[in-house]
């Protein structure tokens with residue numbers, strides 16, 4: 001089976017490598033020539049565990065190829081996926097210009113039947129727009145070619161992307177023809193032990209499912225962050241509350257971790273886009289609006305705690321160490337990361353900021369320039385520091401040498417934004433310790 005994936009970002013590259021694993025011949029296409037040149041040389045532009053090996057293996061086997069020219073390869077494909085970015089527009093809506101650019105290119109070049117699948121996260125009605133854009137170009141050329149559009153939103157998580165893709169909880173596919181359904185069933189069969197995990201539906205429902213899923217997950221997190229803040233005020237422990245409610249199978253254990261706010265390229269953007277879709281339709285999504293507000297507030301909680309630890313004293317000139325910059329562990333992605341908010345507040349206050357992250361240092365430097373001090377390891381970051389703020393729960397931060405840290409810090413103060421440390425343990429080592437929700 002020949003398939004092309006247009007947009008070789010996170011999703012495009014992971015899907016391309018995973019589809020190639022099944023024996024399909026996959027061409028990943030991107031307009032970014034540097035990225036494609038690098039990929040051809042085996043240089044992977046993102047950090048994702050297991051991705052390098054998978055890409056190199058499938059390139060060597062001749063099943064994974066890279067191109068900058070969709071027109072050159074389009075008529076060799078059975079399926080073309082669009083996995084380009086859909087960044088937020090100024091008003092919060094999803095910007096569809098890249099998706100519609102790809103549709104236009106398809107219409108300008110298509111000469112045989114094709115299934116055009118949107119994998120990017122797009123609002124309800126986008127597949128219709130894709131259909132219209134392709135048809136318009138075909139009509140201009142006076143070409144009568146059959147094609148189908150379909151929606152196949154992606155649910156993978158960064159840091160666990162290969163596993164999520166290879167063994168998904170479910171695959172959601174919106175179709176409007178039996179022909180497209182048959183082709184997509186064949187494509188996904190190798191990933192699924194039982195077919196029940198492919199959920200076929202109409203296209204608008206598939207498009208909405210993606211936003212509803214991310215919004216539900218974001219809602220759980222903001223809900224738990226709200227509860228955590230209340231726990232602090234009334235003397236309860238959010239970790240115990242989480243265990244207490246998560247054991248109810250109707251609630252479930254996952255995505256109930258309170259912390260210093262959610263980030264990433266998707267939750268913030270998708271929550272905003274769904275709110276905008278609703279507003280455009282004359283309906284106000286009150287729950288989601290609160291989810292967003294709570295998250296914005298939560299991103300400021302670490303700074304507030306720091307201020308309180310210094311009894312409102314000015315933080316100017318204080319040296320503050322940050323452990324973790326990425327929006328979550330196992331990624332170098334800093335989009336909408338809480339660290340960005342914290343760094344800005346600390347710099348505005350006149351602090352000296354030192355930082356260490358196992359993978360996101362380069363990305364941080366690209367965004368923040370030389371406004372902060374980049375350290376070679378976690379211990380260098382805390383040297384002479386007046387406080388340590390843990391913002392991303394990388395595994396290597398879990399069991400540090402507190403004795404050594406205590407000796408090198410100026411003040412033994414730890415603020416844990418992900419609740420990974422034990423208060424008693426830290427207190428025994430002579431640290432003042434604050435976390436979220438207890």
Ligand SMILES: NC(=O)C1=CN([C@@H]2O[C@H](COP(=O)(O)OP(=O)(O)OC[C@H]3O[C@@H](n4cnc5c(N)ncnc54)[C@H](O)[C@@H]3O)[C@@H](O)[C@H]2O)C=CC1
Nearest residue numbers: 007008009010011030031032083084085086098120121154
């Ligand atoms: N990053 C993630 O974990 C997930 C992302 N998604 C969704 O998937 C979509 C893609 O996300 P990412 O992979 O993170 O995007 P990204 O921003 O990392 O990559 C997008 C790529 O598309 C390329 N591109 C733009 N216009 C193009 C065109 N006309 N032709 C060819 N290539 C073009 C860009 O050069 C870029 O390399 C978004 O809609 C996102 O919401 C869905 C699930 C997970």
Ligand SMILES: O=C(O)[C@H]1O[C@H](OP(=O)(O)OP(=O)(O)OC[C@H]2O[C@@H](n3ccc(=O)[nH]c3=O)[C@H](O)[C@@H]2O)[C@H](O)[C@@H](O)[C@@H]1O
Nearest residue numbers: 154155156157158221255256257259262263264266327328
């Ligand atoms: O649409 C997308 O792009 C993806 O968005 C999320 O995946 P991702 O953003 O990679 O990361 P998550 O693991 O969901 O974490 C998002 C944020 O929520 C935070 N989080 C997560 C879980 C939790 O219990 N508490 C919490 O604060 C994380 O620290 C992180 O900042 C979804 O989990 C994926 O299913 C979806 O495909």
